[in-house]
Amino acid sequence: MDILVVLEDSNGKIHRLSVEAIVGAQKFASAHNLSVSALVIGMNAEALSSEAAQYNIDKVLKVTNDLVSTYSSDGYTEVIRQIIERESPKYILFGHSYQVRDYVPKLSAKLRKPFLADSVAFDISEDSAVSTKQMYSAKLLSDITPNEEPPYLISFQSATFNSDNINSGTAQIEDCDISFDASIIKTQSEEPFKEPGEDLDLSTANLIVSVGRGIGKEENIPLAKDLAETIGADLSSSRPVVDSGWLPSVHQVGSSGQSVAPKMYLALGISGAIQHVVGMKGSKNIVAINKDPDAPIFELADYGVVGDLLEILPKLTEALR
Ligand SMILES: Cc1cc2nc3c(=O)[nH]c(=O)nc-3n(C[C@H](O)[C@H](O)[C@H](O)COP(=O)(O)OP(=O)(O)OC[C@H]3O[C@@H](n4cnc5c(N)ncnc54)[C@H](O)[C@@H]3O)c2cc1C
DSSP: OOEEEEOOEETTEEOHHHHHHHHHHHHHHHHHTOOEEEEEESTTHHHHHHHHTTBSOSEEEEEOOGGGSSOOHHHHHHHHHHHHHHHOOSEEEEEOOHHHHHHHHHHHHHHTOOEEEEESEEEEETTEEEEEEEETTTTEEEEEOOOSOSOEEEEEOTTSSOGGGOOBOOOEEEEOOOOOOGGGOOOOOOSOOOOTTOOOOGGGOSEEEEEOGGGOSGGGHHHHHHHHHHHTOEEEEOHHHHHTTSSOGGGBBSTTSBOOOOSEEEEESOOOOHHHHTTTTTOSEEEEEESOTTOTHHHHOSEEEESOHHHHHHHHHHHHO
16 A cells, blocks of 8 residues: 545545545555555444545545544544554545644654644655645745655645545445554543534535625624625634624634635635635635735735725625625
């Protein structure tokens, strides 16, 4: 086995960042003639393995041991460690999710192998690898070449690969019998955190209207809500809007909020700070309204309007209505 992609469970479906990691694996595999396998773990492994088997990969390894029916960093670390020992993959790929940030450093320490975290590019040659990582709020890119022998653990930043580019196929599913002592699991995870009373999954939204600090004050939020309702979009925001208490935190997009990849992301009064951009740069079309023509969001936007959003919003909503 050359490449192993570890897939994350997102309520019985493959996590969006894991799908992107499969696209990366398919790309390296075809460029370097390598084999790709995927690993699914836990109580939803059956559903996840059927979903993964529809992609162009060689095989899907399925682990359903009771001790890892739900996530724990100790359990996942042990399962993946055993799989790596047994199958000897050279490159182990992950999406850079919160879960991966939780357990992969532990796996890296156990294996004494490098974790190339949050990569925005990766290339391989012979027995070496180069991971590219953003530094200083994405002002610099740094290439990192590990001086260890493989295997390498590599996680990819959201939108490094486009999930639309995934290749279909028929993979074989293999049950993996992993056993270990229950005493290995020293921690127990609670249910994934959810804001009380809120159940907003922006990761599957097609249209998003997103408000930033440029909206000015809480009383102006209904201008953005009106536009969102008019076009059937979900409402999201940058962090200052949440920190100011103008919207609940479940609406926040960015490095400490949700990752989104809608068909259209309308950024209203958002400057384009890296911590925000990292959560939305996978959007297929980005439309920005900002009164500052030099706002960094315009470097990313497909369409930009320089102007005062408090003037533009009511007219735009009216015109679309
Ligand atoms: C560890 C850490 C994690 C973070 N996580 C996140 C995160 O998950 N999500 C996130 O968003 N941020 C996050 N941040 C904060 C981030 O660094 C930025 O501060 C934030 O994204 C800025 O939000 P903003 O663009 O709404 O505000 P600002 O940067 O203040 O930009 C406001 C923009 O509105 C424009 N504007 C003002 N008035 C108008 C008007 N009337 N019409 C049109 N345009 C107008 C301005 O020109 C400006 O470009 C994080 C920061 C740290 C340190």
